[in-house]
Amino acid sequence: MEKTKTHIAVVSSPWFSNLASSFEFSKRFANLHPNFQLSFFIPILESLPDAFKSILETETLPTNLNPILLPPISKDDMPPNAEPVLQKKLTLIKSLPHIHHILINSLTSNSTHLSALVADPFALEVLDFAKQLKTLTFIYFASSAMALSVFFHLPKLHDMISCEFRDFPKTIRIPGCVQIRGIDLPEPVQDRSSPTDEEFLEMTQRFHSVDGFLVNSFLEMEESTVKAFANEGKGNFPLLYLVGPVAETKYEEKGSSDSKWLRWLEKQPPKSVLYICFGGGGTLSQHQTNELALGLELSGNKFLWVMRAPSNSVNVGLEHADDEDPLKFLPEGFLERTKEQGLVVPLWAPQIPILHHSSIGGFLSHCGWNSVIESVQYGVPIIAWPLFAEQRLNAALVSNGLKVALWPKVNENEIVEREEISKVIKSLMEDEEGKEIYRRMECLKEAAANAVKDDGSSTKAMHEVAMLWKNFRGI
CATH class of the missing domain: 3.40.50.2000 (Glycogen Phosphorylase B;)
Structure with missing residues (x-):
């Protein structure tokens, strides 16, 4: 039988x-x-x-x-x-x-x-x-156990906090989690009058069953x-x-040996390049794109930037990518001035082979959880640049909790200015602070492999x- x-x-x-x-x-x-x-x-x-x-x-x-x-x-x-x-x-x-x-x-x-x-x-x-x-x-x-714990506590936080979460002046303590601010709670619950806030509350209630x-x-x-x-x-x-960690480990782009990004990386010194990518759908405004470009240039550090065209929405989605050439939105003369310093790849490049490459020394990331896990798996320190969803929670965990990331400060208009970008890049890629972060990430990488x-x-x-x-x- x-x-x-x-x-x-x-x-x-x-x-x-x-x-x-x-x-x-x-x-x-x-x-x-x-x-x-x-x-x-x-x-x-x-x-x-x-x-x-x-x-x-x-x-x-x-x-x-x-x-x-x-x-x-x-x-x-x-x-x-x-x-x-x-x-x-x-x-x-x-x-x-x-x-x-x-x-x-x-x-x-x-x-x-x-x-x-x-x-x-x-x-x-x-x-x-x-x-x-x-x-x-x-x-x-x-996503993370911390994000899940936060979701379980959302109904209690709604009862405890009467204002919009982003306006709550105190830190929020959830048992076993790094301290967060109200603005760090998931983006869909930041507006109490929105349908998404109610849907998230219903979802978290259902989690109990x-x-x-x-x-x-x-x-x-x-x-x-x-x-x-x-x-x-x-x-x-x-x-x-x-x-x-659940992440793809065997992915190879068809024809990757002929890819411009790989040929360029092969010429760079070990751990010298900052990889920049905001995931499959993350986008920056035109103003923020300019500041990021000029901050990279100001830092003098090697970079590989996978770039999307600017948008007023921080999340256009992978399948809603604009076919328009994103390189034309860069500051005038930027590509010529930085041609020996970095490479800008339009729209998409395979993230895992890039993170695995020996020349990569840092990752400026939107802190989507898949990207965080892949960074940990390959031992690449992070510059946290969250955009939407639960990414601010992830950024808080890796920067304030695990201390394997730096989180740039924004100005009063929610823009990360070029001087701050340059400062954080140098801290991660050149200074003693970055070396300590790298050592902690190496320990986390080993723990991930053992798990x-x-x-x-x-x-x-x-x-x-x-x-x-x-x-x-x-x-």
């Missing part, structure tokens, strides 16, 4: 960063536990992102991991002028009937037992199927947060399993989850 396989269904949201992270987790879990069957559901808005297509086309996936591409949702089916956030949410909602149909059909085989539904925080609607399917419910949280969280961090990085979360919850909070070894904390957490899922036989 065929042995029953434990079946896990993982449902991502359409956000590329979440999609890439949860897929990497699924690959790792499938490789560690070949007796499990994983179905990975991919909601699609219009078409699959090119970067994710490359992952599916170039990698050999575990045989027990089945990516399921759901029928694409057309923007024509969206309300007129719908914002990108709403489009993503509606993509997931319109995909639910397809997910439900496949999940029900997957149970018709006697050799398969659906044990758990794992959802992205922005795909929580799928957990409504859990009762019918008699499964456990988990959330794959592609799941069986557990799979968090893209590792114990040695956030031990105090995890202990405080467990002590404060006293069994009333869901279990946390820190399973990170995913056979006897590491994150691998043990994966095994604990596997045992729970394997032994579960329905509600």
